[in-house]
Amino acid sequence: MSNANPGDPLDHKGLIREAYRIEGLTLEEARSIFLDWALNLPLGQDQQAAAADLLARYGADQPDNPMSAVLEEAKTPTSRAKRRGGWRGRRPEEAS
Template structure:
């Protein structure tokens, strides 16, 4: 199902909150699919905050809320990237 939300064009987040008995692993898979479908340049933190604003209050213990909170935390503290190309040269 598609939604009118420009940050959830495929309706992935919307549907995750409507699946009865959804488990955290399924939510993580949905989250990854959603994150990979974001347009280039989209602020991931802002998008996650958008959905927490919509769903968190009414669904504080839902597995997707937990995954969104984990995604927000991970986005706030990105891992080092770049490998050998970013290492200082002597």
């Protein structure tokens, strides 16, 4: 019996749905499941929007579930790291 849900474009393998069903799920396990889910998103799919949708779908009834915390984190935009180091990082900025 497969947990896949090919009709759900956001969770076609059923990973997030099943994560909410696991008793005693730890935060580390939830992060691992989330990573597997994120790596399997279709190319071009907005991860933040998908995480928000899944959180609304599954997390509303289980706000204390570790997967809810992970999805909440995932829907928050992250800042891109700035380049550091290398010869360009040590050069003074040129005037525009």
